[in-house]
Amino acid sequence: xxxxxxFAMEVTLNGLMAGVMYSLVALGFVLIFKASGxxxxxxxxxxxxxxxxxxxxxxxxxxxxxxxxxxxxxxVHNFGWHVPAFxxxxxxxxxxxxxxxxxxxxxxxxxxxxxxxxxxxxTIGLAYFLEGFGDLMWGSDIKxxxxxxxQGINTAIDDVTFNLLGYGFFIDNxxxxxxxxxxxxxxLLVLFSQYTKQGRALxxxxxxxxxxxxxxxSLNMIWVLVWSIAxxxxxxxxxxxxxxxxxxxxxxxxxxxxxxxxMLGGFTSIPGAIVGGLIIxxxxxxxEFIVGPMVGGATExxxxxxxxxxxxxxxxxxLFGEKIIERx
Amino acid sequence: xxxxxxxxxxxxxxxxIGGVLMxxxxxxxxxxxxxxxKDISFDIRxxxxxxxxxxxxxxxxxxxxxxxxxxxxxxxxxxxEGKPRPPMKPYQVARQGIARTFQNIALFNGMSVLDNVMTxxxxxxxxxxxxxxxxxxxxxxxxxxxxxxxxxVIDFLEIQHIRKTPVGRLPYGLKKRVELARALVAEPRLLxxxxxxxxxxxxxxxxxxxxxxxxxxxxxxxxxxxxxxxxVVMDLSDRVVVMDYGKKIGDGPPDExxxxxxxxxxxxxxxxx
Numbered sequence: 182x183x184x185x186x187x188f189a190m191e192v193t194l195n196g197l198m199a200g201v202m203y204s205l206v207a208l209g210f211v212l213i214f215k216a217s218g219x220x221x222x223x224x225x226x227x228x229x230x231x232x233x234x235x236x237x238x239x240x241x242x243x244x245x246x247x248x249x250x251x252x253x254x255x256x257v258h259n260f261g262w263h264v265p266a267f268x269x270x271x272x273x274x275x276x277x278x279x280x281x282x283x284x285x286x287x288x289x290x291x292x293x294x295x296x297x298x299x300x301x302x303x304t305i306g307l308a309y310f311l312e313g314f315g316d317l318m319w320g321s322d323i324k325x326x327x328x329x330x331x332q333g334i335n336t337a338i339d340d341v342t343f344n345l346l347g348y349g350f351f352i353d354n355x356x357x358x359x360x361x362x363x364x365x366x367x368x369l370l371v372l373f374s375q376y377t378k379q380g381r382a383l384x385x386x387x388x389x390x391x392x393x394x395x396x397x398x399s400l401n402m403i404w405v406l407v408w409s410i411a412x413x414x415x416x417x418x419x420x421x422x423x424x425x426x427x428x429x430x431x432x433x434x435x436x437x438x439x440x441x442x443x444m445l446g447g448f449t450s451i452p453g454a455i456v457g458g459l460i461i462x463x464x465x466x467x468x469e470f471i472v473g474p475m476v477g478g479a480t481e482x483x484x485x486x487x488x489x490x491x492x493x494x495x496x497x498x499x500l501f502g503e504k505i506i507e508r509x
Numbered sequence: 510x511x512x513x514x515x516x517x518x519x520x521x522x523x524x525x526i527g528g529v530l531m532x533x534x535x536x537x538x539x540x541x542x543x544x545x546x547k548d549i550s551f552d553i554r555x556x557x558x559x560x561x562x563x564x565x566x567x568x569x570x571x572x573x574x575x576x577x578x579x580x581x582x583x584x585x586x587x588x589x590e591g592k593p594r595p596p597m598k599p600y601q602v603a604r605q606g607i608a609r610t611f612q613n614i615a616l617f618n619g620m621s622v623l624d625n626v627m628t629x630x631x632x633x634x635x636x637x638x639x640x641x642x643x644x645x646x647x648x649x650x651x652x653x654x655x656x657x658x659x660x661x662v663i664d665f666l667e668i669q670h671i672r673k674t675p676v677g678r679l680p681y682g683l684k685k686r687v688e689l690a691r692a693l694v695a696e697p698r699l700l701x702x703x704x705x706x707x708x709x710x711x712x713x714x715x716x717x718x719x720x721x722x723x724x725x726x727x728x729x730x731x732x733x734x735x736x737x738x739x740x741v742v743m744d745l746s747d748r749v750v751v752m753d754y755g756k757k758i759g760d761g762p763p764d765e766x767x768x769x770x771x772x773x774x775x776x777x778x779x780x781x782x
Contacts, residue, residue, distance in 0.1 A: 377641040378634040385617050385628050392615035395577070396691065397603035397632040 187348040192470045193463055198356035200462020201363045202421060206435050207442040207454040208370070209414040214448045215374075216383045216407040217289075219300045223308035225436025227277075227412060230315040232419030232428045234276050236326050237319040238269040244318045266328040270416070277412030278405075280311075285404045293400070294390065312433065321430070326423035330358050359421045363455075366417060370410075370451055379406060387449075441489035447502020456500060461485045517554055520747050521762075527555030529591070530731050531576065531699055536585035538571055545571040546582065547755040553699065558725050559733045560742045563752035564775060569735040570612060572752070573703050576733070577609045578602035590698075604632050608697035610688040612704045612735075618677035622687050625676055626663060629694035630655040662694045665727070666720060682713040686720070693724060700724070702734035706741055714738075718745055739776065743767060751775065 206228065213221040221227075237244065241260040250256060264272070288303055331354035343349035374380035385393045386403045394400065422432055438461075446457025465484040473480045492499065517526040531553040538546040546568045553559045561569050574580040575587065578599040587594045589605065597605070608629070617625050634641075634651050641648040663669055666686050671679060676687055685705060692700055705721065706714045718741060724730050736742045742749065743763040751759035751766055753775040759766045766772055 378631055381624075381628060382631055384620065385631075388617035388619050389615050391611065392617060393628075394579075394599040395603055395609050395611070395615065396628050396695065397600045399598070399600045 184348060187346060189467070189470060191348075191350045191352075192466045194350065194352060195356070196463035196466030197459055198353070198360055198462070199466065200459035201356070201360045201455075202418075202425075202458075203435075203438050203442050203461055204455045204458025205359070205363055205366070205414065205418040205421060206439040207446065207458055208367070208451065209411045209418065210436075210439055210443055211446075211448060211451055211454045212370070212414065213407055213411045215451075216387045217300070217404060218297050218387060219304060220297075220448070221411065222301065222304040222436070223311055224411065224415060224439070225433040226308045226311045226315070227280075227415035228419040228422065228435065229428070229430070229433040230280075230311050230419075231273055231277055231412065231416035232326060232423035232432060233315045233319045233324070235269055235273045235328070235416070235420065236324045236423070236428050238272050239264050239266060239328075240324075242319060247320065248317060270328070270420075273416055274413060277416055278409045281405050281408030281412050284408050285401055289404055290401065308433075312430075323427050323429040326420065326428050328420060328424065330355055330420075330424050332424065355421070355425055362417060362421070366414070367451065367455055373410075374451070379403075383407060438485065441485035443499070444489040444492050445499055447499025450499070450501035453499055453501030461488065464488060517556075520557075524556065524726075524747075526557045526747065529553070530555045530589070531733075532588040533572075533575070534586040534588065536572070536575060536582045536587070538568075538575060538580055538582045544755050546575070546752075548585070549750075549752070549755075549757045550585075551750045551757065551760055553731060553733050554748075555731055556725070556729055557731060557747045558721065558745060559731075560746035560749045561733065561735045561752060562737060562739060562742050562749055565737060566754075567737075567752040568755040569737070569752055570703060571755075573609070573701055573733070573735055576602075576699075577607060577701055603695070606695075606698035607701065608692035608695045608699075609701035610685070610692050610703055610705065612707060614681075614684050614688055616676045616684060616688055616691070619675065621673050621675055622668060622679075622690075623659065623663070623672045625687055626659045626690045626694050627655060629691040630659065632695060658696075659694050662690050665723070666690050666693075682709055682716075685709070685717065689717075689720065689724075693728070693730070696728075697730065700730050700732045702732065704735055704737070706736060706738060714741055721745060 206224065209224045209227070210221060213219055213224070236242075241262040241264060243249070243257050243260060246258050250258075284307065288307060289300075292300055292303060333354055335352045335354050335357060338352045339349040374383060382393070382398045383403055383406070385396065385398055386400060390400060393403075418435070419428075419432065422435055426432070442454060442457040442461055444457075445460055446453025446455070461484075465481045468484045469478065469480045517528055519525055529552045532550075533552070534550050536546050536549050537544070549568075549572070561572055563569050571580060575582050578597045578601065581596045589607075603609075617628065620628075633655060635647075641652075663672060666689060668683065668686055668690060671683060676684060679687065689702070689705065692702075702721070706717050709717065721732060721734070722745065725732055734742075734746070743766075746763060748761060749759070749763055749766045750757060751769070751772045753771075758771040758775060759769040761769075
């Protein structure tokens with residue numbers, strides 16, 4: 182096989198795996214949008230906050246240490262212990278559930294029956310609050326996240342492909358792990374939303390608040406549940422992206438990459454988030470590979486957005502989104 | 510059974526009406542300076558079709574919203590099954606066994622008719638999350654049972670042919686019927702219907718009346734309904750409360766209410782001579 186074609190295959194594979202990472206972030210958006218019609222601008226910051234909290238707990242950092250030291254003149258920074266990754270992930274999840282509860286108690290509950298745009302504005306506020314809160318709690322320096330996920334080139338694949346094709350594929354171990362985790366996560370979410378009482382209640386709440394109340398669904402319960410799940414997805418995305426490129430402010434910007442994914446897949450579809458992510462992942466890598474050299478490269482920065490723009494023009498509900506039916 | 514003071518009565522068509530299921534005692538509801546309901550008392554008896562009628566803006570829907578927990582009255586007491594009911598959220602009221610429909614139809618437009626009806630069974634499901642996800646044990650039995658009940662109600666209300674259709678695509682009259690199905694499948698102790706006939710043509714009204722009577726007859730469901738169309742209500746209900754400007758101006762069997770001078774005045778206007 183010609184080297185060019187093999188290289189294209191490798192690029193495609195890497196694109197698929199990058200796409201999975203985009204899907205992970207997009208999933209969090211879809212969940213909240215499905216259940217409450219809110220586009221949660223804070224999803225990216227939630228991933229950052231989750232990752233910060235995880236690192237903080239693992240390293241035994243004292244939360245709000247700067248604040249405490251400034252007020253009491255003390256010099257505490259560290260508890261001096263290390264929490265194992267598994268336990269730290271559990272504790273972080275507890276924090277995210279607490280966050281979900283607080284969002285519902287202090288923000289959403291006061292905005293029942295408001296226009297979606299108002300709820301959207303509220304999540305923008307939430308994003309800035311959480312960003313500052315995360316800094317205050319854990320400090321703003323760049324942190325390294327190591328929960329023991331394998332990293333670097335997968336030598337097995339490299340060897341096998343080299344022996345078979347005479348060309349070694351470069352596949353990152355972390356990408357493989359991310360793919361497996363994303364598949365498990367999506368399976369669980371689909372099972373949950375399609376086959377459980379809570380899932381059915383969730384779809385009901387998304388559709389009509391008043392009707393949901395009248396069949397005995399507690400809106401508060403559902404919202405805390407949904408934001409907790411979104412928090413969990415944010416945590417998983419935070420771990421993956423954090424392990425890849427460190428825990429720092431730019432982690433919250435992955436939310437921007439999720440936007441075109443959502444426009445492609447449809448805001449209301451879990452499979453859509455997956456397929457949308459894959460298309461964008463592969464698309465931007467292949468586009469860079471084929472067209473990039475002709476236009477001087479750096480197409481990855483804009484490819485996804487242009488694709489999303491095209492979709493907005495020709496198929497605004499996305500690939501899998503529910504078509505908007507309105508009887509007049 | 511529920512009330513010692515009275516054992517109910519026999520209707521003109523020979524049905525036995527039981528004791529008091531729900532009692533409203535001196536309910537007053539205000540929105541700021543506007544008094545929507547002024548010191549109204551009445552009861553709903555087991556097995557009966559009870560209508561609340563009145564001109565537009567009389568406070569009928571407010572009254573229904575008080576019963577279903579969407580509004581909380583400033584004064585007065587709501588008694589359910591003989592016990593005073595603390596202020597409850599609408600979903601808690603629903604779990605108590607009071608199902609309702611809405612004047613402007615509140616359905617889940619993105620879901621099929623069957624899924625909509627199935628949501629009416631949500632309060633009856635207790636299996637664990639894991640069991641539900643894996644479709645195992647108790648979850649499977651529950652889901653099967655709920656499905657059977659849902660299909661029965663769907664058959665009963667003659668909406669089998671649209672079972673799989675997304676509700677958003679249905680015409681108005683059928684939507685009203687789906688909403689009734691969703692309320693009915695919860696096997697409510699009390700079924701509240703907010704203007705079930707509003708905006709329907711004569712044929713659809715007749716169909717809906719027949720369904721209401723059949724539901725009451727077949728399942729023995731206690732029904733409280735609101736209408737401003739006098740004609741339909743009089744044929745349908747056992748006892749009628751008449752409201753006007755937030756006050757109760759009549760209460761009793763249809764014939765008695767029809768002869769009531771205050772009621773005639775409210776509906777036809779008073780001649781100022």
